[in-house]
Amino acid sequence: MPGSRVRRSPKPSSASDEKDAINRVKDQPIMIRLKHVVFGAVGLPVIVLLGAWIGFFNVGASSGHWKVTALFLQLAMRSAVRTYALAVDAPKTLDRRGLPAAAGHFARGCAICHGEPGEPRSPAVMRMLPQPPNLALTVGDWTDAQLFRIVKHGIRFTGMPAWPARDRDDEVWAMVAFLRELPKLDANEFRALAFDAGQATGGEREPAAPAALADCRRCHGSDGQGRGDLVPALAGQKQAYLFASLHAFASGDRTSGFMALPVTGVDPADLAALARHFAAQRPLSADRDQVPAEMVNKGQQIAEIGIPERNVPACSGCHIGSDKNPIYPHLDGQHAAYLERQLKLFRSENRGGTQFWRIMATAAQRLTDDDIRAVSAYFSKRSEGPQ
Amino acid sequence: MSANVGLSVLVGCAFLLLAKGSNWAAAEELGHQRAKVIEPSIAPAALIAPQLEDPAAPQDPPGTGLSLFLRNGCGACHTIRGTEARGTIGPDLSHIGSRTAIGAGILPNSEEAIARFIARPDLQKPGVKMPAFDMLPQTEIQTIARYLKALQ
Known part of the structure; x- marks a missing residue:
């Protein structure tokens, strides 16, 4: 307090001193440095923009990244996943009841890039930049929370999409549980999980069924009972409800990443046929868990x-x-x-x-x-x- | 050049905001219109409703007010004495037609007001426990309203 009074006291005493001080500052080399900064802030982006405009940057995937770019992108991606995953509240044990549905979704949506047990990947996929990892080999690099983060939000600039439905963390966790299983599965085990075993006989019974039925059966089963407790039984359900629900999935009015994929692009007449198919199936009174x-x-x-x-x-x-x-x-x-x-x-x-x-x-x-x-x-x- | 870019970014932002604002206004307008659509008089419904009725069924033929009332689940909350509707959450509607007003005295007791209440009770009576039934076809709402108004 006393110090500030001492410093302030000479200020009003001479106005000319003050003016001198301002002039001195104005002539300082600091203004030259400021010019550089302004040039950097305005000029460099203009140059970069110009470079992009004339097509200087090669966006082809064939030649790959420069080594330094690749290293930087890898570092940035891994660090971002690690950091953002800190906010993910991972369960202690993963719920395995969603495995059949997650496996079906993997076969339909993910395997084309990430490969499935026993199937070689397409040469086109191998020429993507970055090349999608073979997940059976790489899931071990990530924690559950990190996998959740990647599956839910996707990864920019890589082609890895975000989860197709908002607010369905339960489905994302089912995928994480499945990814943990993936390295242990051989081709037969994977097929048993991702496709319904009774599929072939079911297809013969009803030759008029739309092609999309094969996708339904992955999770809902040939008998329409639902494979796994989290997948609904459809056998004997009301046809109008089934049809309206299929529409709701297709339009996004009902949110589900698992359902969004198989139902999108299916002809409305086929949706009606699917609803009819499941409504006509005989509901079984399956055994249920013992409940008090x-x-x-x-x-x-x-x-x-x-x-x-x-x-x-x-x-x-x-x-x-x-x-x-x-x-x-x-x-x-x-x-x-x-x-x-x-x-x-x-x-x-x-x-x-x-x-x-x-x-x-x-x-x-x-x-x-x-x-x-x-x-x-x-x-x-x-x-x-x-x- | 950079000034130009900055300017166009600013203008772009402004347009975006404007567009969002007008979308909002449009959505609100639509909401109002939707609420108003319920108002037209019952004359057209009176013409359509009889076609919905199925003379083959013995009692509560589908398309009548009571069967629509029960079919859509109204009976889970409301009682109408002498019917399957035995809910106790909402008001007893056994004599709703003879009341002077509905919606806790907010609306006059007319078929139109009842129909408007069924479609969007939240607009008529803020904080109401009843969900909106404006997804039902307008003719069904009016058939139910006519049935309720007739309960003296």
């Missing part, structure tokens, strides 16, 4: 009466009985894990669906995790089937 009777009873309460004090309507109002809107799905015998996940997606408004999805979201937002588990268990046990 107490939980099933609680689920039955919610299904038939709702939870009036929390404004949860009874599920039966829309989902039980043959006289209900055909766009409201049957839930009887559906996999509990699938129902649970859908209810949670409805609750966070990340599911979408047919034009009726908001009604379900409104109801789901009033459910606790326990409610969801109970009501999902109840419907998975219910086997009245379509009447």
